[in-house]
Amino acid sequence: MSPEPTRIQRRNRRAILDAALAVFSQHGFRGATLDQIAAEAGLSKPNLLYYFPSKEAIHETLLAGLLETWLAPLRALDAEGEPVEELLGYVRRKLAMSRDFPCESRLFANEILQGAPRIMPALEGELKSLVDEKAEVIAGWAAAGRIADIDPYHLIFSIWALTQHYADFDVQVRAVLGTGRGDPFEGADRYLVTLFTRMLRP
Amino acid sequence: MSPEPTRIQRRNRRAILDAALAVFSQHGFRGATLDQIAAEAGLSKPNLLYYFPSKEAIHETLLAGLLETWLAPLRALDAEGEPVEELLGYVRRKLAMSRDFPCESRLFANEILQGAPRIMPALEGELKSLVDEKAEVIAGWAAAGRIADIDPYHLIFSIWALTQHYADFDVQVRAVLGTGRGDPFEGADRYLVTLFTRMLRP
DNA sequence: AAAATGTTTGACCATGTGGTCGGGATCACG
DNA sequence: CGTGATCCCGACCACATGGTCAAACATTTT
Numbered sequence: 001m002s003p004e005p006t007r008i009q010r011r012n013r014r015a016i017l018d019a020a021l022a023v024f025s026q027h028g029f030r031g032a033t034l035d036q037i038a039a040e041a042g043l044s045k046p047n048l049l050y051y052f053p054s055k056e057a058i059h060e061t062l063l064a065g066l067l068e069t070w071l072a073p074l075r076a077l078d079a080e081g082e083p084v085e086e087l088l089g090y091v092r093r094k095l096a097m098s099r100d101f102p103c104e105s106r107l108f109a110n111e112i113l114q115g116a117p118r119i120m121p122a123l124e125g126e127l128k129s130l131v132d133e134k135a136e137v138i139a140g141w142a143a144a145g146r147i148a149d150i151d152p153y154h155l156i157f158s159i160w161a162l163t164q165h166y167a168d169f170d171v172q173v174r175a176v177l178g179t180g181r182g183d184p185f186e187g188a189d190r191y192l193v194t195l196f197t198r199m200l201r202p
Numbered sequence: 203m204s205p206e207p208t209r210i211q212r213r214n215r216r217a218i219l220d221a222a223l224a225v226f227s228q229h230g231f232r233g234a235t236l237d238q239i240a241a242e243a244g245l246s247k248p249n250l251l252y253y254f255p256s257k258e259a260i261h262e263t264l265l266a267g268l269l270e271t272w273l274a275p276l277r278a279l280d281a282e283g284e285p286v287e288e289l290l291g292y293v294r295r296k297l298a299m300s301r302d303f304p305c306e307s308r309l310f311a312n313e314i315l316q317g318a319p320r321i322m323p324a325l326e327g328e329l330k331s332l333v334d335e336k337a338e339v340i341a342g343w344a345a346a347g348r349i350a351d352i353d354p355y356h357l358i359f360s361i362w363a364l365t366q367h368y369a370d371f372d373v374q375v376r377a378v379l380g381t382g383r384g385d386p387f388e389g390a391d392r393y394l395v396t397l398f399t400r401m402l403r404p
Numbered sequence: 405a406a407a408a409t410g411t412t413t414g415a416c417c418a419t420g421t422g423g424t425c426g427g428g429a430t431c432a433c434g
Numbered sequence: 435c436g437t438g439a440t441c442c443c444g445a446c447c448a449c450a451t452g453g454t455c456a457a458a459c460a461t462t463t464t
Contacts, residue, residue, distance in 0.1 A: 008411070008461090026316055031232030034452060044413055049453065106315055109370070113308055113315075114228055116373045123377035131378050148400070153379060154393035158364055160371075165363030168311070171318045175325035176333050177355060191356035198350070199400045210431085210441070236422060246443050251423065411460065421450070430441065 013051055015041045020058045025106035028114060029059055060118065063111065066104055067122050073097065074156070077134050083141040084200050091159055091192050098167035099185045105167035131156055147200045162192055215253055217243045222260045227308035230316060231261055262320065265313065268306055269324055275299065276358070279336050285343040286402050293361050293394050300369035301387045307369035333358055349402045364394060 005013070019040035023032045034055055038045045052058045073093040077086055098105055111119055131153065138152035166173060166188050173184045181187070207215070221242035225234045236257055240247045254260045275295040279288055300307055313321055333355070340354035368375060368390050375386045383389070 006410075006461090012411090028230045028233050028312075028315075030234075031230050031316075033450080035450085045452085046414085046454080047412055050411070053453095055452065109311070109315060110230075112371050112374050113230075113311060114233075116377070120373070120377065123374055127374075128378050128380065150396065151389060151393050153383070154389055157367065157375060157378075157390075158393070158397065161363045161367030162360055165359065165367075169314050169363075171322070172314050172325055172329075173359060175318070175322065176330050176359075178330065181355070187353060187356055188359075191353050191360070194352065195360065195397075195401050199397050208432090208440075214441090235420080237420085247422085248424080248444085249442055252441070252443095255423095257422065405464100407462105407464080409460100409462070412458080413455105414457095415455090417452105417454075419451085419453105422448095424447075425445090427444100428442085430439105432437105432439080434436090434438105 009051070012041075012043065012047075015043065016048055016051055016058065017062060021062055021103050021107060024059060024062065025103040025110065028110040029055075029118075062107060063119055066108060067119065067126065069097075069101075069104065070108060071127065071130055074130060074134055077137065079137040079140075083138075083146045084197065087138075087147070087155075087159075087200060088193060088196055091163065091196055092189065094159060094163040095166065095185065095189060095192060098163050098165075102167040102170060105164050109164065109168045145202055148202050150199070162188075162195075211253070214243075214245065214249075217245065218250055218253055218260065219264060223264055223305050223309060226261060226264065227305040227312065230312040231257075231320075264309060265321055268310060269321065269328065271299075271303075271306065272310060273329065273332055276332060276336055279339065281339040281342075285340075285348045286399065289340075289349070289357075289361075289402060290395060290398055293365065293398055294391065296361060296365040297368065297387065297391060297394060300365050300367075304369040304372060307366050311366065311370045347404055350404050352401070364390075364397075 016037065020032075020037045022040055023037050026032075027036075032055075034045050034048055037058070038048050041048070048058075052061070073090055076093070077090050111117075116123055135152035135156065138147070138150075138155060141147045142149050142152070166184060170184070177184060177187075218239065222234075222239045224242055225239050228234075229238075234257075236247050236250055239260070240250050243250070250260075254263070275292055278295070279292050313319075318325055337354035337358065340349075340352075340357060343349045344351050344354070368386055372386070379386060379389075
């Protein structure tokens with residue numbers, strides 16, 4: 001069917017997806033334009049549509065690749081590990097993703113804000129079942145007295161909220177902190193470790 | 203100059219702003235169209251532009267009204283009150299706003315995601331100075347040993363993140379919880395009270 | 405070098421979009 | 435009533451946008 005892509009194909013597909021990520025993550029699907037993406041990628045608009053059949057297809061490709069990356073840190077939560085250590089590790093991995101891939105975080109946020117028209121099935125399927133599985137693990141830890149008693153679902157939501165906030169609301173965080181108060185992500189790391197340590201200790 | 207608006211003016215301006223809030227909050231400024239807003243408001247497009255000079259003006263009107271509402275709960279944080287009670291009260295007021303005004307929350311989120319092109323001055327001015335003031339109050343409580351030692355800025359950020367998450371990511375929260383697990387906001391209320399009680403106690 | 409394949413783009417099209425305009429419908433008020 | 439002000443909208447405009455196409459250009463293969 002589709003044999004190896006040429007070097008040019010690999011380079012241009014990559015350039016397009018990078019450019020599209022930047023534009024979609026800032027303006028959402030409907031607010032983004034092909035001209036903008038083409039300019040950002042250094043290609044002509046018809047050339048975009050040589051590599052992808054439509055605007056929709058570019059967006060779908062981005063989202064498809066995104067979900068796996070996004071769930072990986074939670075998937076790594078190990079039921080056999082030391083509970084507080086595992087949960088703190090998850091928090092820090094997620095915060096590092098916000099620091100290193102802020103555009104991916106914003107792309108996801110935009111999709112959800114718009115009502116998740118394109119990834120609702122994945123939310124109700126893959127995402128839900130992974131969260132169900134890990135929530136059970138956490139509930140087990142709580143029942144065994146290895147962490148404090150807590151609603152595991154809202155614990156997971158709170159980790160998402162706290163870590164993604166530093167990517168999605170980056171400009172607000174920086175506007176409030178000003179220039180003098182150090183890197184937001186370093187402060188966030190210390191704060192979140194303190195917060196979850198205090199909350200989880202049995 | 204502009205004497206009392208007639209009853210019709212009040213009704214239509216209101217209908218337009220309500221409709222625009224719904225549309226802008228879902229699609230962002232660029233993704234929203236006047237036709238959509240007009241349809242939602244039950245008016246013709248030219249009639250929209252009879253009441254507001256441009257799409258931009260509608261959006262600005264919404265944002266201008268928003269910031270005050272948005273800051274009110276933080277402004278109500280009383281330096282003379284009992285610290286934990288004050289902070290828990292702030293959390294619950296903010297969560298109630300997410301429940302009762304989710305569109306406003308999403309409108310704000312969209313604006314920040316897009317880099318805050320229209321309210322950056324307010325963020326660096328009004329918002330920053332209010333946060334600076336309240337952070338000082340919280341730091342004072344911590345120094346006096348009335349709450350646990352904590353970074354007051356990130357404490358405020360965490361309250362924003364945790365409460366707004368339930369409005370902005372509502373569809374995701376509901377997709378993961380499914381139908382059987384009760385109202386997200388009730389669960390969130392219990393969870394957040396527990397979380398902050400544990401974290402703040404000296 | 406020529407043929408075959410893969411890549412690029414200028415010109416173009418249909419539709420969508422923000423915004424205007426002139427005139428008609430409706431209202432407030434004497 | 436009547437009449438002036440307010441309110442409403444069909445038709446229209448200029449431009450942006452997603453997408454097409456044929457022809458030119460480049461690269462690989464034989």
